[in-house]
Amino acid sequence: WGVADYDQEKAGFCFLGVPILWEDMERAKEIKEKFVGEMEGKSKGLTSFLGRITAKNKNLVKERIEQKGLSVSAAWHDIAYESWQWRTAYQLRRRYGNKDIRLEWAELLLKINGENNRPPLYSWLELPLRWSEYTLRNKEDHDGM
Numbered sequence: 645w646g647v648a649d650y651d652q653e654k655a656g657f658c659f660l661g662v663p664i665l666w667e668d669m670e671r672a673k674e675i676k677e678k679f680v681g682e683m684e685g686k687s688k689g690l691t692s693f694l695g696r697i698t699a700k701n702k703n704l705v706k707e708r709i710e711q712k713g714l715s716v717s718a719a720w721h722d723i724a725y726e727s728w729q730w731r732t733a734y735q736l737r738r739r740y741g742n743k744d745i746r747l748e749w750a751e752l753l754l755k756i757n758g759e760n761n762r763p764p765l766y767s768w769l770e771l772p773l774r775w776s777e778y779t780l781r782n783k784e785d786h787d788g789m
Contacts, residue, residue, distance in 0.1 A: 673772070716763075
C-alpha cells in the first residue's frame with residue numbers, strides 16, 4: 645500500500661515513518677519549505693487540517709481496496725472527487741484573500757493523481773507536514789535558548 649505498490653523498479657525509502665520515492669523527495673522538501681514559511685509565527689491550522697485530510701484520504705483508499713478490490717492507484721483515482729477537494733478549496737479561500745497565493749496552494753494540494761506511475765501527493769503529504777513541524781519546533785527551541 646506504499647511505494648512498492650506503484651513501481652517495483654523505483655527505489656524509495658521511509659522518512660519520518662512515511663514511505664516515499666526518491667523522485668518525490670525534492671518535491672517533499674519544497675512543500676516542507678513552503679509550510680515552514682507559511683507557519684512561522686502563525687497558526688498551524690492549515691497543516692493541522694491537511695493532516696486530517698491526508699489521514700482521511702488514506703482511510704478512504706484502504707476502504708476502496710478492501711471493499712471494491714481496487715489496486716492502490718485505482719483506489720486513489722476513485723476518491724479523486726470526494727469531499728476532501730471542496731473542503732480543501734474552502735479552507736484555502738478562508739485563509740487567503742490573495743487569489744494568487746490561494747491558486748498557488750490549490751495547484752499544490754488539489755491534484756491527487758500521481759505522475760508517471762508515481763504515488764499521489766496525499767499518499768505522502770504527511771511527510772512534509774511532519775518535517776515542517778519538526779523544523780519549526782527545533783527552530784523555536786534554538787531561538788528560545
